[in-house]
Amino acid sequence: xxxxxxxPGVSGGTIAFITGIYEELIHSxxxxxxxxxxxxxxxxxxxxxxxxxxxxxxxxVAGIALSIILLAKTVLFLLxxxxxxxxxxxxxxxLASTWSVARHVAGWCANRMSVFVLGAVLAYLxxxxxxxxxxxxxxxxFFAGMIAICAMILPGISGSFILLLLGMYTTILTxxxxxxxxxxxxxxxxxxxxxxAFSRVLSWAFNHYRSMTLALLxxxxxxxxxxxxxxxxxxxxxxxxKGHQVPLVEQNxxxxxxxDLTGExxxxxxxxxLMLFGLAVVLLIDRLPSRG
Numbered sequence: 001x002x003x004x005x006x007x008p009g010v011s012g013g014t015i016a017f018i019t020g021i022y023e024e025l026i027h028s029x030x031x032x033x034x035x036x037x038x039x040x041x042x043x044x045x046x047x048x049x050x051x052x053x054x055x056x057x058x059x060x061v062a063g064i065a066l067s068i069i070l071l072a073k074t075v076l077f078l079l080x081x082x083x084x085x086x087x088x089x090x091x092x093x094x095l096a097s098t099w100s101v102a103r104h105v106a107g108w109c110a111n112r113m114s115v116f117v118l119g120a121v122l123a124y125l126x127x128x129x130x131x132x133x134x135x136x137x138x139x140x141x142f143f144a145g146m147i148a149i150c151a152m153i154l155p156g157i158s159g160s161f162i163l164l165l166l167g168m169y170t171t172i173l174t175x176x177x178x179x180x181x182x183x184x185x186x187x188x189x190x191x192x193x194x195x196x197a198f199s200r201v202l203s204w205a206f207n208h209y210r211s212m213t214l215a216l217l218x219x220x221x222x223x224x225x226x227x228x229x230x231x232x233x234x235x236x237x238x239x240x241x242k243g244h245q246v247p248l249v250e251q252n253x254x255x256x257x258x259x260d261l262t263g264e265x266x267x268x269x270x271x272x273x274l275m276l277f278g279l280a281v282v283l284l285i286d287r288l289p290s291r292g
Contacts, residue, residue: 001060002067012064013153014221018097018282023206025060026153028053029199084258087230088271092278094221094228100286102218105211112215119219127227129165138186144168145190150198154220230271231258 001012016022031052040048049055078086105112144166152159163169175183205213232250255266 002064012159014094014097014224016153017101017217017221018093018285020285021060024053024056026199026202026206028057029195030203032196083232084230084264084267084271085274087228087232088274089278090228091225091230092275092280093282094225094278095275096279096282096286098218098221098225100282101214101221105214105218107211108215112211115212116215116219116222119216120223121219123220123223124226125223126165127224140166140168141171141183141186142190142193144172145187145192146194146197149191149194153195153198153202154217226252231255231266233258233261 001015013022016025036048036051039051075086102116144163147166148159148162148168150159151162163172171183172187174180175187202213229252231253233253235249235251253261255268255271258264259266
């Protein structure tokens with residue numbers, strides 16, 4: 001999840017769904033409420049820890065942190081040096097994930113199909129938007145934290161991509177790089193508020209409308225394939241926090257058009273093999289015993 005969230009276009013929520021921990025994650029975050037606080041004061045720390053499923057969350061957060069430390073740089077290197085191959089692998093992952101989530105819908109009907117299409121269209125439109133520029137006010141930093149964290153736990157929608165759309169990606173990365181604790185604290189406060197609030201919405205949706213929610217989320221995954229299409233032509237660039245030129249607005253093209261426009265090889269055969277590998281990874285994980 002940590003490595004995926006480092007890439008503007010791949011959601012950590014997608015990885016959580018692939019590995020079968022998504023619902024446990026949402027319900028665990030949901031448990032941080034007044035009841036947990038009451039358990040803490042009346043029964044002590046151990047009981048409160050069990051109430052919020054603390055061991056699960058601690059192991060997960062540790063894994064994300066370790067991934068960011070060890071893998072994120074590698075993923076970003078591959079994104080810079082071998083973008084077509086990396087996006088091909090992610091494309092296969094998310095395509096198979098769409099099927100993996102959709103197959104858990106208990107009976108497809110007109111309403112669930114409509115919700116699936118709605119999710120796909122919303123994700124497609126969102127991933128087609130061009131980044132905007134907004135003032136770096138304290139309120140905007142807080143708001144960006146709220147929106148980005150919600151996207152990070154939604155399969156198919158990348159939190160880092162949302163930051164790009166809001167024009168806050170460079171601001172937040174710069175704050176982290178320069179240890180600007182005021183900006184980091186505001187962003188973290190917004191993220192915590194958004195996570196606690198949105199996890200309740202998702203937990204309620206799973207408890208009351210599980211199949212409709214799964215149909216919507218599988219639609220999000222399908223629509224997000226627009227963002228991870230391997231062959232892209234860059235229309236404009238921006239400068240990141242390290243002073244490097246990075247793509248800002250990109251257009252999906254065919255493998256042949258990619259070669260014609262960029263002069264780079266399409267690597268079609270290897271790309272297809274990596275897509276199939278991504279598909280195989282998800283299908284293999286999907287066959288493993290479910291948690292709980």
